[in-house]
Amino acid sequence: MAESAQRPLASEKFRNPLVTAKGEARATVALAALRTLWVNTGTLCNITCRHCYIESSPRNDALAYLSAAELDPFLEEIAREALPVTEIGFTGGEPFLNRELPAMLAAVLGRGFRALVLTNAMKPMRNHAAALLALRAAHGEHLTLRVSLDHYDPAIHDAERQEGSFVQALEGLAWLAARGFRVHVAGRAGFGGEGEAAMRAGFARLFARHGIPIDAEDPVALMLFPEMDAAVDVPEITTACWGILKKSPDSLMCASARMVVKRRGAARPAVLACTLLPYDPQFELGATLAEAARPVPLNHPHCAKFCVLGGAACSR
Template identity: 75%
Template sequence: MTGLAVAAPKRLDPAKFQDPVVTAKGERRAVVAFAGLRTLWVNTGTLCNITCRNCYIESSPRNDALVYITAEEVAGYLDEAVALGTPLEEVGFTGGEPFLNRDLPAMLRDVLGRGLRALVLTNAMKPMMNHAAALLDLRAAFGDRLTIRVSLDHHDAALHDLERGEGTFEKTMEGLAWLARHGFTLHVAGRAAFGGEGEAAMRTGYADLFAAHGIPVDAADPVALMLFPEMDAEVDVPEITEACWGILRKSPDSMMCASARMVVKRRDAAAPAVVACTLLPYDPAFELGATLAEAARPVALNHPHCAKFCVLGGAACSR
């Protein structure tokens, strides 16, 4: 083998991200105040039709750590959001593969029927196509208030398939093309560092792919094509202190947990729970209660994902 050797990433200091109040160096940890619920995320369940090599939530055809949430349970949270007077604008559905949950069309109709926007994260493969008729009905009834975000890890088929399995690129592109033909509002999610390219080259590659297949996604738009940083909680990353906001020229109000929460339903749990964000569905330190009212409190940035993904990576799961 030729070429330069790539140094192994530095592993995380075990003293970091232990105390929600102070960092390993004794500095005051950054905390994000809750500014009001604008985006409610729903994890439809961790079951997925494929097994990816680096899925942060470990979704697979066998992982049901988060079980299927029901349309009735989601409706209860939507009713609570109204009762609390929240500024809720959008409800996002993630998994697992959301279209494996048979209640998803009913949940979408409920959300859209309330005048809210809906966003679905999907691999656009067979589970989505099993709901083709329902999707077309929703598109006809609610138009652009429904957005489908398709996961396409790389614009090169071989690299995408390396992560998601042989033949998955072709199947996802078929689903993406179907959505485009029927006029759905489309976004695409890729991985910023996958393949070793810089962001500009990645966006050019996606632009060429979209043009070749008639996919109406602007690859230069960071919302239409979201390139997410890698998430490995064992790789070293700086802790975020109160001083970081000024140093980085960022506002805590721009963080996902300032305006979003996610509902999950754990296996064997009697009822769903509300967690701080989409990235931390399993960590008990980020479970905030059973209701939206209980979850309307500050979040200490006490996890590597808070630092690498949100603060330093500048990523957000919603628009």
């Protein structure tokens, strides 16, 4: 992170996992304890957003649908090794496009884990209404659905996603809330050019108007994520940054989480360092949770801007 009069070009940064462009020791993050396991259900989505970090769309199947049978060995490994995992998160793409999502949720919840699903709450989710209601009845608040609403203003949300998507997402969120599901919302901090306080106030008005029981001041119930753009010039994170920033590496996602994916054409799933870097091969850590327990060099702009400097985390 330290800068000097001879500042490196952005193109020279994030090349070497061990040292920065200035020759300083790059920061790494050790896995302190695996507490959250993320599952990417596949990159296919029912809509195409303008700035999707994972490039999900109705045509992108770079990450194939993961099956319940493929998830099971990881759940078995957690049990066998007594790993301290408490939560399994499901992301995509749109997870509800994967027809095996209800079976995966049943397996996870049946083993006593909390489950978190990231969804746009549109038609694919409503297609699983009966299965969702059954899971809600059986497992109560162990199941949380986090609905993506980029902004409380429909026009700003729709400009990112597609016309009419705000109304559909809000209807899905209200449907969940009315039926007693535990719901959270994910917004985008940079949208609308407002500060965080104004964003939270706008969402509070929206939730109150529609009877949605979410505390907009709660940073977990309403997560406002910083924008991610790998082309933006950001400082590299050195070992000295922890002291300069007064930040612990244990606070980063990769200190407590990993993600399972199934690449298109691959014989078996792989385990990645985090949810944000699904395509960069240097963040593919192995085929088992044990293999993926090694330290992660912060060798990507997202590591710096989103996690260290932005302070974001995808779980609770």
